[in-house]
Amino acid sequence: MAVTEQPRGPRLGSWLYDKLFHNYVWRSVFRSGYPDTPRNQMLAIATNVFLHLHPTRLHKTHVKITHTYCLGGITFFFFLALTVTGVMLMFYYVPGVDRAYSDIAALETNVRFGMLMRNLHRWMAHGMVITVFLHMMRVFYTGAYKPPREFNWVVGVILLVLTLLLSFTGYLLPWDQLAIWAVTVGTNMIGSAPLLGGETRYFLIGGFEVGDAALIRFYTLHVIGLPLLAAIFMAVHFWRVRRDGGLARPL
Amino acid sequence: MAVDAQAVARGDVAARPRREREQELLVWPDLVFIEFIAAVVFTVTFFVLSVALNAPLLNRANLNITPNPSKAPWYFMNLQELLLHMHPALAGVIVPTIALLLLAALPYLDRKAEGQGVYFGTPNAVKITLFSAAFAAVFTAGLILYDQGRHVNVVTNIAQHVDKDWEWPTVLAPFQNVRAIQTGWEWEIPVPEGVQVGSGEHDGELNWPQDFEHVPMPFNGTSGPDWMQWDKPDFLPGWMQALYWYDLNLNLPAFVVELLIPVALMVGLPAALLYLLRRLGWLYGVHDAAIALFTGFISVYVVLTIIGAGFRGAGQDLVLPWDVPRID
Numbered sequence: 001m002a003v004t005e006q007p008r009g010p011r012l013g014s015w016l017y018d019k020l021f022h023n024y025v026w027r028s029v030f031r032s033g034y035p036d037t038p039r040n041q042m043l044a045i046a047t048n049v050f051l052h053l054h055p056t057r058l059h060k061t062h063v064k065i066t067h068t069y070c071l072g073g074i075t076f077f078f079f080l081a082l083t084v085t086g087v088m089l090m091f092y093y094v095p096g097v098d099r100a101y102s103d104i105a106a107l108e109t110n111v112r113f114g115m116l117m118r119n120l121h122r123w124m125a126h127g128m129v130i131t132v133f134l135h136m137m138r139v140f141y142t143g144a145y146k147p148p149r150e151f152n153w154v155v156g157v158i159l160l161v162l163t164l165l166l167s168f169t170g171y172l173l174p175w176d177q178l179a180i181w182a183v184t185v186g187t188n189m190i191g192s193a194p195l196l197g198g199e200t201r202y203f204l205i206g207g208f209e210v211g212d213a214a215l216i217r218f219y220t221l222h223v224i225g226l227p228l229l230a231a232i233f234m235a236v237h238f239w240r241v242r243r244d245g246g247l248a249r250p251l
Numbered sequence: 252m253a254v255d256a257q258a259v260a261r262g263d264v265a266a267r268p269r270r271e272r273e274q275e276l277l278v279w280p281d282l283v284f285i286e287f288i289a290a291v292v293f294t295v296t297f298f299v300l301s302v303a304l305n306a307p308l309l310n311r312a313n314l315n316i317t318p319n320p321s322k323a324p325w326y327f328m329n330l331q332e333l334l335l336h337m338h339p340a341l342a343g344v345i346v347p348t349i350a351l352l353l354l355a356a357l358p359y360l361d362r363k364a365e366g367q368g369v370y371f372g373t374p375n376a377v378k379i380t381l382f383s384a385a386f387a388a389v390f391t392a393g394l395i396l397y398d399q400g401r402h403v404n405v406v407t408n409i410a411q412h413v414d415k416d417w418e419w420p421t422v423l424a425p426f427q428n429v430r431a432i433q434t435g436w437e438w439e440i441p442v443p444e445g446v447q448v449g450s451g452e453h454d455g456e457l458n459w460p461q462d463f464e465h466v467p468m469p470f471n472g473t474s475g476p477d478w479m480q481w482d483k484p485d486f487l488p489g490w491m492q493a494l495y496w497y498d499l500n501l502n503l504p505a506f507v508v509e510l511l512i513p514v515a516l517m518v519g520l521p522a523a524l525l526y527l528l529r530r531l532g533w534l535y536g537v538h539d540a541a542i543a544l545f546t547g548f549i550s551v552y553v554v555l556t557i558i559g560a561g562f563r564g565a566g567q568d569l570v571l572p573w574d575v576p577r578i579d
């Protein structure tokens with residue numbers, strides 16, 4: 001619906017809305033009326049902190065699915081869903097070499113929906129790595145890194161690295177053979193750096209071998225350090241999408 | 252006021268384009284609706300997936316039992332694959348660091364604002380993308396097969412149909428794989444009496460590889476005439492000692508195999524790609540070059556990941572996917 005169109009006449013929706021929600025308490029939460037007029041629709045976006053990540057209007061080519069394939073949005077959605085499922089997993093998981101493995105194994109048997117939560121968390125983590133790559137490719141092939149969006153591309157590259165690190169740190173937590181050897185292989189690569197490689201590796205895993213110290217480090221980074229950083233950079237990323245004039249358009 | 256805040260930064264930073272209101276839609280409902288649908292679709296998809304498919308949990312971690320093969324997470328298996336073909340510092344640290352830095356620097360190298368906002372914004376972009384993807388995939392796969400000596404197997408198999416006793420000829424010894432330059436190849440340069448090259452016994456010739464394995468680095472403090480020899484500089488702080496190449500000798504054959512050839516290929520092939528596209532008359536300007544190189548990068552990343560994940564079995568041997576052992 002283009003912005004210039006006239007507001008529609010009264011509808012069942014707005015009548016119901018008025019009847020149900022036109023009261024003092026509801027109005028204190030949602031400032032605007034039912035979003036069926038351009039004014040209210042814009043207010044619905046502008047007065048809501050979450051929806052306010054959006055502009056109130058956008059160019060019509062940008063709602064075409066094939067322009068973005070929703071990939072940035074889906075990546076963000078994965079991040080949110082991973083936070084939710086991750087918090088649930090944290091209720092049952094203790095990061096110590098004595099407990100970690102049995103805690104994860106217990107999710108399968110002792111915790112209602114524990115397996116489901118773990119599966120969701122795992123598959124969505126893989127999904128996020130894939131979509132962040134695809135998002136980068138769509139941004140690249142639409143030339144959207146070009147001025148004035150140079151810096152937002154850089155923020156994106158940082159988010160890509162953070163996504164990989166989030167996934168990598170999470171990989172160790174189940175403390176099974178897959179986990180410990182993947183992290184051993186991965187950190188050995190860092191250890192081969194020409195300068196200070198061994199030192200960096202020691203610092204990362206808190207010893208010469210992947211053990212208790214590595215587990216607690218990876219856990220802390222995985223559940224608070226990296227998500228916090230990622231959230232900050234995502235906030236900057238979204239802010240910049242808007243500040244740079246919405247999505248890129250042909251000049 | 253938002254515009255005022257930006258005015259400071261105007262100048263050579265591009266201004267945002269004027270808006271045409273009649274081309275615009277309202278975010279509520281048009282975008283919010285799409286986002287909502289996308290979120291629902293993804294939630295349902297992943298619930299179904301997670302009910303159907305359990306996340307793996309192998310045996311409890313044990314550093315005394317090394318699974319064979321041990322693999323990094325899939326998105327790092329490309330680096331693990333690189334590791335098989337070059338110096339670990341190059342594969343594990345230097346290449347990924349440079350790749351990320353170049354990726355981040357992309358918008359500062361390709362600064363023309365034209366060609367944004369639509370897919371494949373230059374006239375030849377699609378052709379360049381397809382060509383670069385194929386070029387990079389073919390060369391990556393080809394180089395891996397070469398380094399694995401697969402051409403030797405194939406040629407030997409065929410040749411032995413004709414002549415049962417056929418073997419890979421010695422003149423072609425260095426071309427069995429890259430490492431063969433170091434380990435499977437022997438030649439010598441005669442050195443006249445009285446000329447001393449390096450230290451050690453004078454046997455009248457310089458032999459590849461053994462006589463090239465300890466080429467002293469300049470000023471390494473342990474080679475050359477007396478005045479160029481000194482003690483280890485213990486008085487320096489530790490990090491300076493780590494930087495100074497005291498007593499370092501270059502293993503030239505290993506250097507060629509692990510660093511020189513890989514770097515030459517990683518610089519040379521992208522350059523060759525650009526040159527080729529230029530000669531084909533497809534490539535105009537930096538945007539086209541960026542498309543070629545980015546596509547090549549993605550293509551290499553994907554091919555390396557697929558080979559590392561699906562085709563590396565026990566001992567990191569190149570095998571078919573169904574021969575990759577399952578580890579527990």
Ligand code: HEM
Pocket residue numbers: 068070071072073074075076079132135136139142144145149152153154155156157159160163234237241246247248
């Ligand atoms: C956690 C990772 C990321 C999240 C959650 C994210 C999210 C988003 C979202 C929601 C958008 C709006 C348009 C769209 O959906 O395509 C966007 C745009 C953009 N993203 Fe990302 N992104 C991430 C990573 C990246 C990466 C890795 C890059 C590039 C290296 C990047 C560069 C950009 C740029 C330049 C835009 C503006 C696109 C345009 O103007 O058309 N982002 N991002």
